[in-house]
Each structure stands twice: as structure tokens, then as C-alpha cells.
Amino acid sequence: MIDPFGPILAPFVEFGFMRRALAGCLALSVSAPPVGVFLTLRRMSLMSDAMSHAILPGAAAGFLVAGLSLPAMTLGGLVAGLAVALLAGAVTRATVVREDANLAAFYLISLAGGVLLVSLRGSQIDLMHFLFGSVLALDDAALLLLGGISTLTLLALAAIYRPLVMECVDPLFLRTVSRSGGPVHLAFLALVVVNLVGGFQALGTLLAVGLMLLPAVAARFWARDLGGLIPVSMLIAAIASVTGLSLSYHLDLPSGPAIVLAAGALYLVSMLAGPRGGLLHRLIRPRHLEA
């Protein structure tokens, strides 16, 4: 009663595996939401979902070759994800079909191939591991991978921030002043893939996409510009990680879905109570200003 945060934090104080899970989730909470902010601003929210499926055959191929080996599956996932992103981008530039349609085509091919590969050797349990991960069993290698991905993402975003913003707002303008548009777009797609692969290996696809998009969408109800959206989305992801993990411990729930549901709850709260276009603010409208 004296310490209201006690019950929330207790599992982390008590158990090492909970602290590891928290560290992994927090690393992902810092890197995935900013990527998600740019995805939502570019109206490419669903792209991350497609990409998360596109990773599957690569990871499966790694699994077939080396078993449940983190480096093999990570490498496979990276290769498959980047290949789908690059192919879709290249076909889009070469033909009249739009990028979302091409991406859908390639990810479906990729996903079907992945399911086929897993069923060749793996069991249902392996497939579930692919899709939902195992937050509570993060080993040192997985933690290092998540930390590395997080660092890489933040550094890369800082490096390409301005051309990336310009490419979102006015790609034509960027093309007339610089040739960095294409490389920046590819670098951004690579960041999406890297974050999904990291999250996917350690935490499962659902959690990877969930932590990427839900905080980013929720942040739109709290902040007006990019300088606000990015930190708010990170904060929301971190809160969702702590509460989700804690709830999963106390109520004995699967932790991946619990974290995503916590992020989803924060999204619903933001949608209702957020000061920037939240529903409640529409109901109690303050009188308009003089000018």
C-alpha cells in the first residue's frame, strides 16, 4: 500500500529471467517505435506486418540448416526480409504497379515458402516459437542482439533523419537537390527489417510489430511534431513493456501477447484521452479563440 509500484516491479526485483525480459523489451522499446512513427507517417503501417511475415522463410531456412541457432536464424531472416523489401522496391520503380501491391505479392510468396520449409522438418511447437517468441527465455546472445539492433537503429536514424523527413514530405524535392533519396529509403526499409528480425527472434513477430506500431499510433494523440512523437512513442512502448511483463507474471499469461495488449490498452486510452484529437476532447470542446 505504501509503495504502489511495488507489485508491478516485484517480479523484476525477484527474478533474473524477468530482468532479462525487461532489458530486451526496453531495448526494443527504444528502437522500434521511432521506426513505427515514420511508417505511420508514410501510411505504410501495414508494411511492417507484411515484412514480419516475409522474414519467416529466411529464419526457417536458418532453422533447417542449423537448428534453433540465433545467428543462423537472424541472418536468414535478415536476408529474406531485405530481399523482399528490395525486390518490391525495384519492381515498383520498374513497373506501374504500386509498392504496397508488390510488397503484398512478394510477402505472400515468402510466407508460403516459409510455412512450407517449417513443415518439412519442424513441428507445430517450432512454428509457435517462430510466431510468438519466448520473451522469458532470453539468453546473453539474444540480449546482445537486441542491444546491438537498438544502438544501430538510433545511430542510423540520427544519420538519415533529415533526408528521411524530406523524403516523406516531398520526395520530389529531395530528388532535385540530392541523390540520397534512394539510399535513404533503402536504409529505412533495412531498419524496419532489422528491428523486426531482432524482435522476431527474441520476442516473436506479433510482439515485434506490436511494439513498432501501437506506441507510434498512440503517440499521435499526444504530440504534434516529430520531436514529440518519437520520445512519446518510446515512453509508451516502455510503459507497455513493464506493465505487460508484470501482468504476465502475476496473472500467469503468455508474456508476448500481454505486452502487446498493454500497448493496445495504452493506444485505446490515448485515443480517448489524448489532447491531440482524442475523442473526449471532441466532446468537451473549449470555445474557439478570437484569431
Next chain:
Amino acid sequence: MSIRPATQDAFRLVGLTLGYDRHPAVHHLSGVVRAGDLLALVGPNGAGKSTLLKGMAGEIPCLEGHIDRFGTLAYMPQADEIDRSFPLSVMDLAGMGLWRKAGSWRGLTRWRPEIGSALDAVGLGGFEARPISTLSGGQFRRALFARLILQDCPVVLLDEPFTGIDNRTVEDLLALIRLWHGQGRTVVAALHDLTQVREHFPTTLLLAREPVAWGPTARVLTAENLVRARNLSEAWDEGAAICGGPRPVDGHDHGSHGLDTHHHEDAA
């Protein structure tokens, strides 16, 4: 004309054909845009004005012929190609014009005075922190002109810059264009308002896929030429024959000829 030193020309168009899917939108256009020209592109809808500007900006490849460009250029497309819902401030939008100086790393704060005076020049002083989504159409256009000022390029291409803009804003922006002309910059603008063109643009290119006439505005915008431009087909003919080469229209000769006269008149 071709023997003039390169530095005097901003663009050289040689047998230029631009288009989409083998169908030409600009057909066998040759001529020279001289450095310091204030040139209006006029023609009916579908005449190829935007296509020509895109070609000059290097946005689309030539189907035939080629364009020589001299000097860096700033290009303002029709505004609807920009995502206006993006959470960006007016200062950041205008500040994009500093890309060549600031690159992707340097902070924009050291150029705050320049950005401020560019916004003042287009009547948007004090709008720095406003999100671009809250600007009206005219204000947004002004912000894009502020970006052009900051780009500080010797060549400026404008695609229908005054569509849907009120008279006062148009007057302000035309004054800015005249100022650029006075500074010796080359300005090429696609326009529909012939009165505006007659009043402010010394040279005009009348396009109807084919070049109809190119030269001093008064001699280009004659009733006869305008009727001819209107009658030239804007049809997209699926069964069109393969083009055998440039047809002998007077546009070509007319163009270079008129241009010479015009510069002669300028010098006099």
C-alpha cells in the same frame, strides 16, 4: 545559336521529345532558354507544359533528343504532390531549401535569420513554428516560395505556381519573380492567365505538344497562334503511327529567331 558560349544558356533543348509510354506529350522541341530569361510556358490542358518542366528538372527521361542544363536549378511542382499532413513546421519546410548548405547534419538554427527574412519576403513573418497542416493553400504556396528563396538557385522552374491563389498573393509572388529576373536568374513558369503573362513575362513558349511559337510574348500570343494551339490535338491515340521525325512546323525557326530578336531588343 549553338556557338554561343555555354555560360549564356540555361537550357538547350535539342529535338526533345518527352512523353509517357511512347506517346509524346512534348514533340520535337528545339530551342534555347538563355540565362536570365523570364519565360512563360503557355498552352491548353494536356499541352505538355508540366511534362516539359519535369523533363527540364530531370524528373523524366527523354524519349528522343536531349536537354543540356547549365547551373543548379530549383523546381516547384504543382503543390498536390506534397504530403501536407506531415507534422512539420513552416520553418522546417522552408529550411529544406538550405539542403545544399546544411546537408543532413548541420542544425538549422544558425540560418534562423535567413529563414526568417525569406519568410518575411513572402509575407509569412512569424509563422516559423506553425505546422504546415494549418496553412491555407495560399500560405502554403508562400512557404514554398520561401523555400525557393533559400535554395538561391540561378535557375527556377515553376509549375502553375498561382493556381487557386488570391490576387494579392499572386501580386506579391510576381514581384518576387520580377526581383529574381532583375538579379539575373532564369525563371521558367507554366501559366494559364494570359493577361499575367503579357504583363510580366517578356518571352513565351506556346506549346500544344508541338511547339507553336517561341519568342517575345507579344509576338507569340497572337489570336492566330492561340487558335492554332487550341486546334492541335491533345488526343491520346492508341493506334498512333510511329513518328518518322520532326515535322516542318514554323515553331523551331520561329523560336530561335524570335529569341534572337528579343535579346536584341533587350540590349537596345
